[in-house]
Amino acid sequence: MILLQANQVARHFGGDTLFENIQMEIQDNSRIALVGRNGAGKSTLLKIIAGIDPADEGTISKVKNLSMGYLDQHTGLNSEQTIWKEMLTAFEALRQVEKRLHHLEEQLGNPDVMENPDVYNSILKEYDQLQHNFNEQNGYGYEAEIKAVLNGFRFDESFYDRDIASLSGGQKTRLALAKLLLEKPQLLILDEPTNHLDIETLAWLENYLQNYRGAILIVSHDRYFLDKIVNEVYDLSRRKITRYKGNYSRYLVLKEEQLLSDQKAFEKQQTEINKLEDFVARNLARASTTKRAQSRRKQLEKMDRLDKPLGDEKSARFLFSIEKQSGNIVLQSEDVAIGYDDTVLCSPVTLDIRKQEAIALVGPNGIGKSTLLKSLIKEIPLLNGTVSLGTNVSIGYYDQEQANLRSNKTVLQELWDEHPTTPEKDIRSILGSFLFSGEDVEKTVPQLSGGEKARVALAKLAMNKENFLILDEPTNHLDIDSKEVLENALIDYEGTILFVSHDRYFINRIATKVVELSENGSKLYLGDYDYYVEKKKEEEEIEQLMLAEEAKKNPETASTTPSTKNAFYQSKEEQRKIRSITRVIDDIEAQLAIIEEKTTTVQEEMSSPEHINDPGKLMDLQRELTTLETEQETLLEKWEEASLELEEHTN
Known part of the structure; x- marks a missing residue:
């Protein structure tokens, strides 16, 4: 069944046309990717389809009462409620049915109702129907469903009572997606849903969406994700849209064939x-020939002229060269512990990086991948262990936060100031290869988009010609075309690469080895991302077989003793809770210190000569002091509760 159709849709900005003549059809089981370069209008088209923005031309037709859920890439969940209470609102209709069932149960137990067969049977009939519907809609399992989805997005039970307003932007975005999935709209429209997700969460989301009952329309730069989810691709390019059958990899093949044709x-x-x-x-x-010439001219005028394939669409041309070769040994570390202050994120980390290897660092968010990179370049001190560089190793570092691009310089000055002896025409030529031409090079850094800043940072990296690249999320903010150009440049690079990325497609193309970071340290896998996933699966299967064998040999021990794996995850969960409670205690103590300072100040003001004979001012100060004392008592109670909870988990 067709859920929605876009017919001849167009969007104009002044005299410019962003796109026109857009035709799209979404079936009830569609799995669609909308792809195109940054600025092609993908997000704009999604908003028109979702009914958020109107179309300048054309229509959007949809089935009656179509439920749609839309996730904007730039917004998170804004709510004054706790996480748990907010997630419950996704099941508000079901919870109203639950209340009605409880009410009917009370009526059925009422002696007056029981003595009236007609009334009793009427209530019983309604109760049976409601109970059937309630059961069909997973009424007895919706709380378990909430827990499963929150857990999938890395929110364990310690988060349930947290106020959403206190969360980070990334956490709010993940919660917005979690709530959308729980609401189960018929059409799910997702704009960059993979932002802020680590690899484990991405794998969980892929599995969830593969089993989603409704239709899905996605914009994403995560090509691995698209390959797993979609079975048709709409390519928005040069103001037009083209449909291709198959996943993202199939689309690349079909598009290449189409371009050649x-x-x-x-x-x-x-x-x-x-x-x-x-x-x-x-x-x-x-x-003698003028009539024939006029006929040919009319033929030319009537001709439907074809656009040149690709037209004026330009691609960046990344090239990374090296000034001097390094020795065979590039970097070695032994018994390294990384973290901040006295908090160890990961230990021990052992690395043995050789010339021309490309090593991917993977692991959950918060485990210290970026911290390790910053520790290797000595931006953050190691908590333990040693790191040594090989002969002639020169490091080029790409920072995902682009901290080295905080100036008000122009794009041209950013490069030229670091390479003052390089002629201006050469600097402009390099910037041109990174899609900065003409007036673009006169833009100041604060004026640049995320993608433009990424290209400036990569241009600076390319000019330095280092032989060891340490890259922290280099594909962030890049569109798919730019990612592919970057991949090809790194594949051709003759130096050594150590990188962090959540882009599994990128890891597959670049990595010769994968190093996994966990709370137990580092583990090496000799292959790309697919090989890493396969080996992890094998390890789990072997572990399960060993546990099964142990259970056969010692059934009594097996039934009463938790498995090593369960114990490991329980231990991780316990450590997570301890860290969470400790953060709460630290926050309370910081608030108490502030209140103590304010109390001292108020008391000093109350005893000062200028206020001692001013009853109005003294009353104001007394009210302020009373408020501070009340806040202090509340915080002390919370501190005591948290301290007791911490004691329970640490004993």
Whole structure:
């Protein structure tokens, strides 16, 4: 069944056309990716389809009472409630049915109702129907469903009572997606849903969406994610849209074939046009051939001229070269512990990086991947262990937060100031290869978009010609075309690479080895991301077989003793809770210190000569002091509760 159709949709900005003649059809089981370059209008089209923005031309037709859920890439969940209470609102209709069932149960137990068969049977009939519907809609399992989804997005029970307003932007975005999934709209429209997700969460989300009952329309730069989810691709390019059947990898093949076919058709037409124009030019003025020339001219005027494939769409041309070769040993670490202050995030970390290797660091958010990179370049001190560099190793570092791009310089100055002896035309040429041409190079850094800043940072990295690249999320903010160009440049790079990325497609193309970080330290896998996933699965299967064998040999022990794996996860969960409670205690103590300072100040003011004879001012100060004392008592109670909870978990 067709849920929604876009017919001849267009969007204009002043005299410019962003896109036009857009045709799209979404079935009740569609799995659609909308792809295109940054600025092509993907997010704008999603908003038009979702009914948030109107179309300048064309129509959006949809089935009656279609439920749609839309996730904007730039917004998170804003609520004054706790996480748990907010998630419950996704099941508000079901909870009203639950209340009605409880009410009917009370009526059925009422002696007066029981003595009236007609009333009793009427209530019983309604109760049976409601109970059937309630059961069909998972009424007895919706709380378990909430827990499963929150857990999938890395919110354990310690988060349930947290106020949403206190969360980070990334956490709010994840919660917005979690609530959307729990609401189960018929059409799910997701704009960059993979932002702020680590690899484990991405894998969970892929599995969830593969089993989603409704239709899905996605914009994402995560090509691995698209390969797993979608079975049709709409390509928004040069103001038009083209549909391809298959996942993202299939789309690449079909698009390449289409471009070759279009190029041949374009060249054939251009040859025909040139012949006709030449004939007209030579024969229009001659009386004997003028009629034929006029006929050819009319033929030219009526011709539906084909656009040149790719037209003026430019691609960046990244190139990373090196000034001098390093030795065979690039970097080695032994018994390294990383973290902040006295908090160890990961230990022990052992690395042995050799020349021309490309090593991917993977692991959950918060485990210290970026911290390790910053520790290796000595921006953050190691908590333990040693790191040594090999002969002639020179490091080029790419920071995902682009901290080195905080100036008010122009794009041209950013590069030229670091390489003052390089001629301006060469700097401009390099910037041109990174899609900065003409007036673009005069833009100041604060004026740049995230994608433009990423390209400036990569241009600076390319100019330094280092032989060891340490890259922290280099594909962030890049569109798919730019990612592919970056991948090809790194594949051709003759130096060594150590990188962190959540882009599994990127890892598969670049990595020769994968190092997994966990609370137990580092573990090496000799292959790309798919190999890493396969080996992890094998390890789990072997572990399960060993546990099964142990259970056969010692059934009594097996039934009473938790498995090693369960004990490990319980231990991780316990450590997580301890860290969470400790943060709460630290926060309370910081608030108490502030209140103590304010109390001292108020008391000093109350005893000062200028206020001692001012009853009005003294009353104001007394009220302020009473408020501070009340806040202090409340915080002390919370501190005591948290301290007791911490004691329970640490004993």
